[in-house]
Amino acid sequence: MKKIAALLLTASLAACNQQPSQVQSHEQQKPTSQSQMEHAADVLAYVDPFIGTDGKGKTFPGATVPHGMVQLSPDNGRTGWDWIAGYFYPDNIIAGFSHTHLSGTGAGDLYDISFMPLTRPFKRVQTEGGPADGTIVSHFSHEQEQASPGYYRVRLQDYEIKVELTAGARSGLQRYSFPTTATEGVVRLDLGYSRNWDKTVATHVEIIDAYSIGGYRKSTGWAEDQRVYFYSRFSQPIASQLLFVDGKQVSHTQAEADNIALELNFDLAQSQSKDRSLLVHTAISSVSIDNALANLEADGKLLDFPGTLAAAKDAWRGELAKVRVSASEDNLRQFYTAMYHASLAPRLFSDTDGSYKGPDGAIHQAEGHPRYEFFSLWDTFRALHPWKTLVDQARTREMMDSMMDHYRVAGRLPVWIFQGNETDMMLGYHSVPVLVDAYLKGLTDIDGEHLLNAALHSAKQEAFGLASYQQLGFVPYTERKWNVALTLEYAFDDWAIARLAKALGKEDIYQEFATRSQNYRRHFDAQTGFMRALDPHGQFRLPFDPNAYHPEDYCEANAWQYSFFVPHDVAGMIEMMGGSAAVSAKLDAMFGTEQALDEFPEWISGYIGQYVHGNEPSHHVPYLYQYLGEAHKTQRLVRQIMHELYTTAPDGLAGNEDAGQMSAWYLFSALGFYPVDPVSGEYVLGSPEVDSADIQLENGNVFKIRTINQGPEHVYVKQVTLNGKPLNGYILRHSDILAGGELVFTMSPQP
Numbered sequence: 001m002k003k004i005a006a007l008l009l010t011a012s013l014a015a016c017n018q019q020p021s022q023v024q025s026h027e028q029q030k031p032t033s034q035s036q037m038e039h040a041a042d043v044l045a046y047v048d049p050f051i052g053t054d055g056k057g058k059t060f061p062g063a064t065v066p067h068g069m070v071q072l073s074p075d076n077g078r079t080g081w082d083w084i085a086g087y088f089y090p091d092n093i094i095a096g097f098s099h100t101h102l103s104g105t106g107a108g109d110l111y112d113i114s115f116m117p118l119t120r121p122f123k124r125v126q127t128e129g130g131p132a133d134g135t136i137v138s139h140f141s142h143e144q145e146q147a148s149p150g151y152y153r154v155r156l157q158d159y160e161i162k163v164e165l166t167a168g169a170r171s172g173l174q175r176y177s178f179p180t181t182a183t184e185g186v187v188r189l190d191l192g193y194s195r196n197w198d199k200t201v202a203t204h205v206e207i208i209d210a211y212s213i214g215g216y217r218k219s220t221g222w223a224e225d226q227r228v229y230f231y232s233r234f235s236q237p238i239a240s241q242l243l244f245v246d247g248k249q250v251s252h253t254q255a256e257a258d259n260i261a262l263e264l265n266f267d268l269a270q271s272q273s274k275d276r277s278l279l280v281h282t283a284i285s286s287v288s289i290d291n292a293l294a295n296l297e298a299d300g301k302l303l304d305f306p307g308t309l310a311a312a313k314d315a316w317r318g319e320l321a322k323v324r325v326s327a328s329e330d331n332l333r334q335f336y337t338a339m340y341h342a343s344l345a346p347r348l349f350s351d352t353d354g355s356y357k358g359p360d361g362a363i364h365q366a367e368g369h370p371r372y373e374f375f376s377l378w379d380t381f382r383a384l385h386p387w388k389t390l391v392d393q394a395r396t397r398e399m400m401d402s403m404m405d406h407y408r409v410a411g412r413l414p415v416w417i418f419q420g421n422e423t424d425m426m427l428g429y430h431s432v433p434v435l436v437d438a439y440l441k442g443l444t445d446i447d448g449e450h451l452l453n454a455a456l457h458s459a460k461q462e463a464f465g466l467a468s469y470q471q472l473g474f475v476p477y478t479e480r481k482w483n484v485a486l487t488l489e490y491a492f493d494d495w496a497i498a499r500l501a502k503a504l505g506k507e508d509i510y511q512e513f514a515t516r517s518q519n520y521r522r523h524f525d526a527q528t529g530f531m532r533a534l535d536p537h538g539q540f541r542l543p544f545d546p547n548a549y550h551p552e553d554y555c556e557a558n559a560w561q562y563s564f565f566v567p568h569d570v571a572g573m574i575e576m577m578g579g580s581a582a583v584s585a586k587l588d589a590m591f592g593t594e595q596a597l598d599e600f601p602e603w604i605s606g607y608i609g610q611y612v613h614g615n616e617p618s619h620h621v622p623y624l625y626q627y628l629g630e631a632h633k634t635q636r637l638v639r640q641i642m643h644e645l646y647t648t649a650p651d652g653l654a655g656n657e658d659a660g661q662m663s664a665w666y667l668f669s670a671l672g673f674y675p676v677d678p679v680s681g682e683y684v685l686g687s688p689e690v691d692s693a694d695i696q697l698e699n700g701n702v703f704k705i706r707t708i709n710q711g712p713e714h715v716y717v718k719q720v721t722l723n724g725k726p727l728n729g730y731i732l733r734h735s736d737i738l739a740g741g742e743l744v745f746t747m748s749p750q751p
Contacts, residue, residue, distance in 0.1 A: 042317060043317065043320050043321070043336055044148055044149050044313060044316060044317065044320070045148075046332045046333045046335075046336040046337070047148060047149050047316070047320070047333075047336045047337050047339075047340045048147075048333055048337050048648060049061040049062075049147040049148065049149070049152075049337075049340070050089065050147055050650045051333075051334075051337050051647075051648060051649070051650060051652045051653065052104060052341065052650070052652065052653040052657050053085070053087060053088065053089040053650050054088070054089035054090060054649070054650035054651035055650070055651030055652075055653065055654075056602070056603065056605045056606070056614055056651070056653060056654060056655045056656060057104055057651070057652070057653035057655075057656065057657050057662075058084045058085045058102075058103075058104045058105060058106075058656050058657060059085055059103055059104050059341065059653070059657050060073040060085040060086055060087055060101040060102075060103065061073060061074070061087060061147045061152060062074060062087075062097070062101065062147070062152045062165055063150055063151055063152045063165040063166045063167040063172065063312065064150070064167050064344065065150060065167055065168065065169055065312050065315045065316070066315055066316065066318075066319040066343040066344075067343060067344070067345070067346065067347050067348055067372070067395065068167055068168070068169050068170070068347060068348060069169060069170045069284065069295075069347060069348040069349065070099050070100070070167050070168070070169075070170060070171055070172045070283075070284060071099070071100055071101040071103075071167075071344075071347075072097060072098075072099050072152075072165045072166075072167050072172030072173075072174070073085075073086060073087060073097065073098070073101050073152065073165070074086070074087050074094045074096075074097055074152070074154060074163075075087060075094065075095055075096050075097070075098055075111055075114065075193070075194075076088060076091040076093055076094060076095060076127075077093060077094070077095025077096070077127045077130060077135040077137055078091070078127045078128040078129060078130070079108065079128055079129030079130075079194075080128050080129065081602065081603075083108065083128075084102065084105060084106070084107065084108040085101055085102060085103065085104070085105075086098065086101050086110075086111050089142075089650040089651075092139055092140060092141070093125060093127070093137040093138065093139055093140070094116075094137060094138055094140055094154065094156065095114075095116065095127070095130075095135050095136065095137045095193070096114035096115060096116040096188075096190060096193055097114065097115055097116065097163065097165060097174060098110070098111040098112055098113055098114035098115075098193065098194070099112055099113045099114075099172050099228075099230070099282060099284055100112045100113070100228065100284070100419075102374075102418075102659075103341065103344045103345055103657055103659055103660070104341070104653070104656045104657020104658050104659060104660075104662065105376065105656065105658065105659065106603055106656050106658070107222050107425075108222070109194075109198050109221050109222040109223055109226075109419075110194070110223075110226075110419075111193060111194035112194070112217050112219075112226075112228040112230075112284070113189070113191070113217060113228060113230045113282060113284060114189070114190045114191075114193040114194070115174060115187055115188070115189055115280060115282075116136065116138075116187070116188045116190070117156070117159070117161050117163060117174075117176040117178070117185065117186070117187055117188075117278070118136070118138075118159055118161075118185075118186040118187075118188055119159045119160075119161070119178065119179070119182050119184070119185060119186060120184070120186065122136045123136065123137055123138060123139075123158045123159075124136055124137070125137050136188065137158075138156035138157060138158040138159055138161075139156075139157045139158055140154050140155060140156060140157055141155075141157065144157070148313075149312070149313060149316035149320075149340055150166055150167060150309060150312025150313050150315070150316055151164070151165065151166050151309055151312070151313070152164070152165040152166075153165070159178075159179075160178075160179045161176055161177065161178055161179070161185075162176070162177040163175070163176055163177075164176075164177075164305065166305065166308050166309040166312050167308070167312055168283075168299035168300075168301070168308055168311065168312065169298075169299055169348060170283050170284065170285075170295035170296075170298070170299055170348065170351070170352065171281060171282060171283035171284075171295060171296050171299045172281075172282050172283075173279065173280070173281045173282075173303070173305055173308045174279065174280040174281075174282075175277055175278075175279050175305045176277060176278045176279075176280070177275045177276065177277045178268055178276045178277070178278070179276070180275070180276055182268050182276065183267070183268055183269050184239075184265055184266065184267065184268060185265070185266045185268050185276070185278055186263055186264065186265055186266075187234075187263075187264045187266065187278070187280060188261065188262070188263050188264075189205065189213070189232075189261065189262040189263075189264070190261050191203035191204075191205060191215065191217045191259070191260045191261065191262075192258070192259035192260065192261065194219075198219045198220060198221020198222065198223070198226065199219060199220050199221060200217065200218070200219050200258055200259060201218050201219055201220055201258070202216070202217075202218040202256065202257075202258065203215065203216065203217050203218070203256070203257060203258065203259060203260040204216050204254070204255070204256045204260070205243070205254060205255060205260050205262050206253065206254035207238065207241060207253040207254065208231075210237040210238055211233055211234050211235075211236075211237055211238070212231065212232065212233050212234070213231075213232050213238075213262070213264070214229075214230060214231045214232070214289040214292065214293070215229070215230060215260075215289065216228060216229040216230065216289065217230075222423055222425075223418060223419040223420075223421040223423065224421050224423075225357075225361055225420070225421055226419045226420075226421065227286050227287075227357055227419075227420075228284050228285075228286065229284065229285045229286070229287065229288050229289050229291065229292045230282055230283065230284050230285075230289070230292050231282070231283055231289055231292035231293040231295075231296055232280055232281065232282040233280075233281045233282075233296065233302060233303060234264075234266070234278065234279065234280055234281075235277075235278055235279035235280075235303050236266055236267075236270065236278060237266075238264050238265070238266065239265045239266055239267045240264075240265045241253070241262060241263065241264050241265065242262070242263040242265075243255055243260070243261075243262055243263075244260065244261040244262070244263075245257045245259070245260055246258060246259050247259070266278055279303045279305060281296060281302055281303050282296075283295040283296035283299065285351050286349065286351075286356050286357035286419070286420055287351055287355050287356065287357060287363055291351045291352075291353065291355060294351065294352055294353060295351055295352050298352035316340070319339070319340075319343050320336055320339050320340070321696065322339075322391040322392070322695070322696050323335075323339065323391060323667075323671075323693055323694070323695050323696070324693065324694040324696070325670075325690050325692070325693045326690065326691040326692045326693070327670075327689065327690040327691050328691075330647075330648050331670065331689055331690060333648045334642075334646050334647075334648060334652075334666065334670070335666070335667065335670055335690065337648075337663075338646075338663035338664075338666045338667050338670075339663070339667060341657055341660055341662075341663040342384060342387060342388075342660040342663045342664050342667060343392075343660075344659070344660060345374045345375075345376065345380070345384075345659040345660050346372040346373060346374045346375050346399055346402070346659075347372060347373060347374045348370055348371075348372060349370075349371045349372060349373035349374075349402075349419075349420065350366040350370050350371035354366040354367065354370070354371075356371045356420060357419075357420040358406075358409045358410075358420055359406060359409055359410040359417070359420060359421060359422050360409050360410065362409075364405070364409060366402075366405065368401075369397070369398040369401045369402070370398055370402075371402050371405060372398060372399050372402040373402070373417055373418045373419060373420065374417070374418040374419075374659060375399075375402075375403065375414055375416065375417050375418070375431070376416055376425075376658055376659035376661070377414065377415065377416060377426075377428075377430040377431055377434060378415075378416065378425070378426030378427060378428060378430055378489075378616070379426075379616050379658035379659055379660075379661040380434075380658070380659055380660060380661050380664070381430040381431075381433050381434050381678060382616055382619055382620070382661060382664075382665075382675075382678055383619065383661055383664035383665050383667075383668055383674070383675060383678065384659065384660040384661050384663075384664040385434045385437065385438075385678070386437065386664075386668075386675040386678045387660075387664040387667055387668065389437065389438060389441050389443055389734070390695065390697075390734075390737065391695065393443055393698045394698060396438055396443045396444075397438075397443055397444055397445070400434075400435055400438045400439075400443070400444040400446060401444070401446070403431050403434070403435060404435075404446055404450075404451070404454065406422075407454045407457075410422055411457075412454075412457055412458055412461070413429060413431040413432065413435070413454050413455070413457070413458050414431050415428075415429065415430075415431070424464075426555070427464070427482055427485060427486050427489055427555055428486070428489035428490065428492075428493055429455075429458035429459065429490075429493050430489070430493060431458070432455045432458060432459070432493045432496045432497060433492065433493060433496035433678060433679040435451055435454075435455070436451070436455070436496040436497070436499060436500045436679055437496075437678060437679045437681070439451055439500065439503075440499065440500070440503060440679070440681060441681060441734060448500070448503070448504045449504065451500065452497070452500055452501060452504060452506065452509070455496070455497045455500065456497065456509075458493075459490075459493065459494060459497055459513070459516075464480075464486070465479055465480045465483065465486050466490070468536075469486070469487060469490055469519070472522075472536065472538075473487075473516075473519045473522050474487045474519060474522040474523060474534055475487050475490075476533075476534055476535055476536045477533035477534065477535060477541050477552065477553055478535055478536060479536075481551065481552050481553070482551070482552075482553070482554065482555040483533055483534075483552075483553055484523050484531050484532065484533050484553045484554055484559075484562055485553070485554050485555035485557070485562055485565075485617070486555075487519055487520065487522065487523055488520050488523070488531065488562060488565045488566070489565070490516075490519065491516065491517050491518070491519045491520040491566075491568075492517070492565070492566075492567060492568050494513045494514075494516040494517040494519070495513070495514070495517035495568035495569070495679065496568075496679045497509070497513040498510050498512075498513035498514040498516075498517055499679060499680075501513060517568060517569065518569070518572070520565075520566050520569070520573070521572075521576055522534065522538075524563075524576055524577070525540055526578075528544065528546065529563070529577060529578075529582075529586055530544075530546050530559040530560075530563045531559060531562055531563040531565075532544060532553075532559065533552075533553040541553065544559075546558060546559040546560055546563075547560070547593065547595075547596060547610070548596070548599060549596075549599045549600045549601070549604070554617075555617065556601075556603070556604060556615055556617075557604070557612065557615065557617050557618075558610070560590050560593070560610035560611075560618075561610065561611070561612055561615070561617050561618045562617055562618075564587075564590075564618065564620075564621050564624060565617055565618070567620050567676050567677045567678070568677050568679070568680075570624060570627045570676070570677075571627065574627060574628070580627075580628045580629065583624070583628060584625070584628050584630060584633075587621070587624060587625060587628075587633075588633075589609075589610075590609055590610045590611055590621070591608050591609040591610070591611050591637065592609050593609050593610045594609060594610075595607050595609070595610060595612075603615070603655070603656065604655075605654055605655045606645050606654025606655045608637070608640065608641070608644075612655075613641055613645050613654050613655065613665075614645075614653075614654040614655020614656070614662075615655055615656075616658065616661055619661075619665050620674065620676045622634055622637040622638050622641065622686075623638070623674050623676050623684045623686060624676070625637070626684050626685065626686075626730040627730075631685070631717065631730060632716055632751035634684075634685075634686055634687070635686060635687035635715055635716050635717055635751075636687075636715055636716070636751075638669050638674075638686040638687050639687050639689065639715040640715075641669070642666060642669060642670060642689050643712075646666050668683070669686055669689070670688060670689040670690050671688055671690065671693055671695075671705055672685060672686055672687065672688030672705060672707075672743070672745055673685050673686060673732050674686055681733060681734040681735070682731050682732070682733055682734070683731070683732045683733075683734070684730055684731065684732075685717070685720060685727075685730045685731070685732060687715050687716065687717055687745075687747075688705060688707055688710075688745050690705070690707070690710075691706075691707055691710050692704070692705060692706045692707065693705040695737065697737070697738060697740065699738060701738065701739065701740030702740055703737045703738075703740055703741060703742075703743070704741070704742040704743070705742075705743050705744075705745075706742060706743070706744045706745070707744070707745045707746075707747055708744065708745070708746045708747065709746060709747045709748065710745075710747050711747070711749075713749050714747035714748055714749050715747070715749075716747065716748045716749065716750060716751050717745050717746070717747060717748070718746045718747065718748040719745075719746040720743065720744065720745055720746075721743070721744045722736060722741065722742070722743050722744075723741040723742055724742075727743075
């Protein structure tokens, strides 16, 4: 494929003021020549928010800013696995534009504060999980839909209304362009929307003045105590309104109930806009309507669509400028879309005054830093957080403070938190390796003793199988599902505690947790070569089929995918499994043994044999060949995964995006290295897919990656040099990157 140099990421003033009409549609946005590339507005042209909206990705295409509180995006009005992010690319209806969305998760929630512009009469269709009398919707087509960072546009065909979305840090701005023949426009607010995902427990709305409304939606679901307050300002006065409480019209200007809908009527004949446009600017808060108003005012550019859009795009330019890449056209699109997705979580949660709803239900104050939420730690400890320690160090500090704030209020470190709630989703105490990694890299001012005490509290709980783990050295299958996975992941987290204790000079704690980190050995069956479930007496569960999907013992996986989860002690694992030759043969068998696909749920996806890239537990496995002296197998596999399991189509992600983990794997691997042990400060070399990359480090240094003889068939690495000297072995250190310099890969078509 023709190679194209990446654009300089310093945008011109004209590019900064790019108008929405310049944003390209999903079908039109691929430049066809180098000349067109050079005249594209900037690097934002290589981000496609539609990637991941089809298939397994579960991403949303709407408008947001890096790590923003608001994700203003369309919803199809259906419930089910395919609509976890609210929008599913194969669908052809839109039911509203709501202000909160999850990115690539395995469960649905949010979709709060949903607006829909309409003209009468309304179109209703029956939708999965919708009300009995049908859902108010409009049809749309992808040919009349566009998206880029900070911007989304679609035409609602049933009403001939053009909808445009952009966002600030805590607010979303919508622009509706009604037909020029329309004399009245309707904006419908549905506070009961998504009630089939999570139960609405209370809603409130009030007409504040001729231009403003406010209210809240409180719900319980995955986030058990979710509170979203809002304040909305319109660009022209409300002519009249219809208020519906639990489906019945009432003659009030405010109401509180389980389910409220508000229809606001606007006199379009009085519109000062030639295209009969109406702006709706909405900010949200977890605290109060007044705080939502303060957030709206703090975001600035009130009802200024071009200004808000320009600011959103500038924020994304700054975020994507942290890595400047030269690569093929497809790889540029994959890389910068991955950077985009990796910058959606964790996300801002505290208001402009620092207040936020805490996990105890009370209102708290973030001191000296903003509060972040949406920590999908079972996924993101592996690569997303290590990625942020390279390219987002200042924000990493704030995120570590946020996790410790959670510990202060909730009494334990977070497991999987969002919207001020601990969901206890998934397993492990993976906030520990994330915090320890940041501490050892000097990216937090948290006192080491305090951090160690918090980590020890997590490790010495009795819930989640930890009582048995501490007593027996493993979690028995008679006690809990996912028992093998629990032991293996606890062992890794224990290694993180051991590393922290060592750094603090706590030799007794180091020895205790270094020993605990060896508990992975308890599950190994030398006869079969797999990690297997144990009863309380240490006897393996029978019968045993390593190829079968076995969620009782392995978290969303089988024995193949979890048997290599020993990222902290690969050398010990190799010795335990019989040496390099035996492990090499076992890995070969893993990648060569076909899955019984009909036995696996649809969220287990992205197969190469028994390797599953669409789920996280085996993300490090392709890099294990490096430890066996078989670098060429790692190189071939990582390039195969990047080529086959990441594409630029809407279904271009092989599995759930999982808050950035899927993208972070690609970002590291495309640069040529990956954090197999994400608490070690070391990266294992692979095979870079880019031609070159410059990482702009926050300390002012630049780390350069260059390839010689790069090409689609040149997947093998002949030589690696660091600052002009051969790099011995297969390890690149975090400190090497921070020092700046140049890493050069010489590529070859032969191993």
